Amino acid sequence: MKNDRKREVYSWSKSILFAVMIVFICQQFLFTPITVKGKSMEPTYENDDRIVVTKVGKPERFDMIVFYAPDADEKYIKRVIGLPGDRIEMNDDVLYINGKNYSEPYLKTKKAGIPPGEKLTENFTLKGLHGIDKVPAGHLFVMGDNRRNSWDGRRFGFIPEQSLVGKVEFRIYPLNEMGVPK
Template sequence: MKNSRKKEILSWVKTLVIAAAIVFICRYFLFTPSTVLGDSMYPTLEDGNMVMVSKISDIQRFDKIIFHAPDADENYVKRVIGLPGDTIEMKDDVLYVNGKAYDEPYLKKNKQKLTIYEHLTNNFTLKNITGKEKVPKDRLFVMGDNRQNSRDSRFFGFISEDSIVGKVEFRYFPFNEIGGIE
């Protein structure tokens, strides 16, 4: 009887250790949860949203990423606008990357709130705000979707690729908004 109970306890301990190891590996090497703080990504992401971040995804232009803030002791969530080697310009609320105009549909809601004479994003060139013509190697240029209320590369410059926690893959809270993010 005692031997049978001992085997059952060992079986449970083994199962829990394996489950803990799987959680540890996933949490520290593959995915991590994060909570959005602030309104810099509104309306795409809102203060208090909980998101799952992939630590192994390739980062592409317009991805939403979490990174260690260069100007604060916290993590920021922003959208990747410029990759290494890119030139960036904002003119009359139109984004130009390497001379090509890009539509930014994720800004539509914020632009609808503006008067006809207002711009969501002030005009700039990369050279004006960073002193560089192109995004340097191993660096990214990021901006929040709530352009009038975002501390981003326009203020603190490029971010290091080493500072990236990961790519925002999906929202899991609030429950009525679970799923992928535009």
């Protein structure tokens, strides 16, 4: 009877330890949960939303990413606007990448809330902001969806790809908004 208990405790201990190791490995190399802090991605993500970030693959234009902030000891969540070699310009609330205009449907709600005649995003070029006209190799240019209230690439410059934590894949909280990002 005593031996059976020892075997069962040993068996459960092995199973729990194995599960903890799997979770640790997945969190270190595959994905990790993150809590959104701040208002820079509203209305896409609100303060204290919980998201899952994947650490596999390279981000593409308009993906949302989490990265180590270049100017603070924290992580930021922003949207990738420019990839290495891209020329970025904003003119009359229209985004131009390499001379081609792009619609930004994720800004629709914010644009609807501003007074007529005002802009959501101020006019800029990379040259005007940072003195160079292209996103440097190994870097990304990012902006928040809440353009009037986002500390982003317009202020702190380009993000080294090495500072990436990962790409946002899924919202897990609040439960009524659980799902894949748009």
